Structures are given as C-alpha cells and as structure tokens.
Amino acid sequence: MKILAIYGSPKKQGITATIVDTILDSVDETHQVEKIYLYDREFHDCIGCSDADTIHREKFCTFDDWFREEIIPSINAADVLIISSPVYMGQITGKLKTMFDRWHTYITPEYSIRILPGKKYIAVTASGAPEDVYKYVSDYLTGWLSDFFKMGKIAALHVGGMVDSNSLKPDNPVLQQAKEIGEGI
C-alpha cells in the first residue's frame, strides 16, 4: 500500500508533524511511505480556469509546476493520504488551502469526482486554543475529504492546547491514538 503524508505546517518538528510521524513510525514496513512538505517549495495559486474538459483532462492543470509535476502524480498513486495542518487564523494553513484549491482538477465536467474516490485518508490538526474551540477545522477537512471528494476516513485527530512545539508531551493520548492508527493501516 502507498501512503502519502502531506504536511501543511512549516514546522517539520512541530505538533502536527510529530503526530503524523508517530503514525508513520507505526505502519507495517511493507507499506511504501512518501512525505511532501508543502512549505518546501512554491506552487501557484489556482486561477479558476475551470477548464475541466480540456486542460484538466489532458494534463491536470494549466500551471507546469511542482504541484502538477510531482504532487498530483503522488496523490494519484497513493492509497492512503495523511493530511495535516496547524490552525492558522482559525483555519488550515494557506499553503494547504492553496493545494486544495487546485484539487479542482479532480472535479469532472459532469461534477463528479475522479481518481480520489476509494482512497483513504487521515486528517491531523492542532491548535493553541483548547480542542473544542477549533474542532471545526478538523470537521472542515473531513467534510471536504469525505463528503465532497468521496474518500474514506480512517481517522481525524485534533489536538488543542498546543501553544508551541514543546506543548506535546510524550504521554499525550493523541500519540497513543496515532500509534494505533498507524498499526491499523
């Protein structure tokens, strides 16, 4: 099975990355794991060409950039996507949102979804504020991934009270949950 982790935080040792890496450390070694850190490189914003019938069908996107040449092929090949983001100003990070805008390429001219249905996903989010304040960010992610893009949810983890990278203590239950989720893939 191919597992693709898409990191939506600029912090590679941060809270969400630590939770994702705990999941990945626990997966069976027969699985193939790929990591994409969205803050490593630039990619275009979606400009809403909405050309599903021609550009999307032929080459996925009008922009010849990292997203089209490497991220899209990795998503298409993956069986499981792990998508993570800290809460920034009450939402997922801008970089992750920019990537989702470009997922417009997965919407067909008939308004069905191509390629993504049947894939599975895990959503990981973290906030400085207590968990219940920003759980809606996790719900936003799962709403789009499950209801709109028709992917199967394995789990959605949201942890609050993570004011900085030192806030996640080894005995935090979310790490045990992450380990069990990884073992279950």
Ligand SMILES: Cc1cc2nc3c(=O)[nH]c(=O)nc-3n(C[C@H](O)[C@H](O)[C@H](O)COP(=O)(O)O)c2cc1C
């Ligand atoms: C630019 C910025 C905006 C943030 N906005 C919020 C916010 O709106 N609500 C909140 O609870 N925490 C906010 N935080 C705190 C982060 O969500 C929190 O520290 C999170 O655990 C960081 O995860 P990471 O280490 O994976 O990047 C913000 C942090 C930064 C740097």
